[in-house]
Amino acid sequence: MKAIHFLGNKEIEYVEKQIPNNLGEKEVLVKVECCGLCGSDKRLFYQGSKYIPGHEISGVIYSVGAKVTIQKGTRVIIYIPLFCGKCKFCLNGENNRCQEISGLIGWQRDGGYAEYVRVPESNVIPIPDDISNTDGVLLLDTIGTAAHGIRLAMQRNSSQTSSDNVLVIGCGPLGLGAILTLQAFGFKKVYASDPSKERIELAKEFNAIPYSKNDSSIAAEFSIVIEASGSALGRKTGIYAVEPGGAFVVMGESSEPFIVEPTPELRRKDFYLIRSFYFQLNEVKDNIELYRRHQTSFQRLVSKVSPFEKFKETFDEFCEGKTVKPFVKMNG
Structure with missing residues (x-):
């Protein structure tokens, strides 16, 4: 698969990597459709990262682990905190408050500046048919947070x-x-x-x-x-x-x-x-309805949708303040 590495000092590398095929029992492989560029990624752009960045991700379930219940082909967005799922906060849908968060997707685990990303099933959020891939990305940091x-x-x-x-x-x-x-x-x-x-x-x-x-x-x-x-x-x-x-x-x-x-x-x-850190999973339904009621206004935030091959150019423009919220289409 194609992927992006941040080397630091505003340098990136286009790489070919093996598609993750070592899914755990409760993991899924998402074929990334769209990934939003985020201001917090600028730190990785300047400092470099050993992981593939990108944390505002929409895509399609491509393959699933042995104990996964979500169906292949389901369109999803990805919730980035790697929460425990067992504490009092997680059990109440307040997953952003989990005190056992082991990292963030795109920061301490490979993220969405790639054609595929492997994540826990608990971190994928199905999106309804009337929500497009770019709409779904907006539901994450821009609206959710x-x-x-x-x-x-x-x-x-x-x-x-x-x-x-x-x-x-x-x-x-x-x-x-x-x-x-x-x-x-x-x-x-x-x-x-x-x-x-x-x-x-x-x-x-x-x-x-x-x-x-x-x-x-x-x-x-x-x-x-x-x-x-x-x-x-x-x-x-x-x-x-x-x-x-x-x-x-x-x-x-x-x-x-x-x-x-x-x-x-x-x-x-x-x-x-x-x-305020990130949104809660128990707020997702309300956020979808909020978006539906004001869809035209929120869609104005999307500056452009660029192909994977123009990632460096798109990220440079973003850092220079020439765009507000650009997206990169990772597939197709």
């Missing part, structure tokens, strides 16, 4: 003093997905912040209101702040922008420490700080 974090924020103990304003910091794929998801949940005043003028213009096309912090003011005015940039500045902006009683949700990925300076303004502010 965004919707989960927003649901957590909406569970806070809000009061009659809560503002109607919400803010998204970072207008990459996750941030734009969060903007659309907030709107789908009924929020009317969705603000957006990003240092890139091009991305702010894109956020405006998605009906977000540009927000720029006034350094002379410490006024906090947002009931929910979604941090999707992964930057220290974005986190600092968000923690001050959230109003008393509000929720500051950290979604952005970063290897840098999250340092909070104990200023009087923060010491005297009562608010929720939420770290």
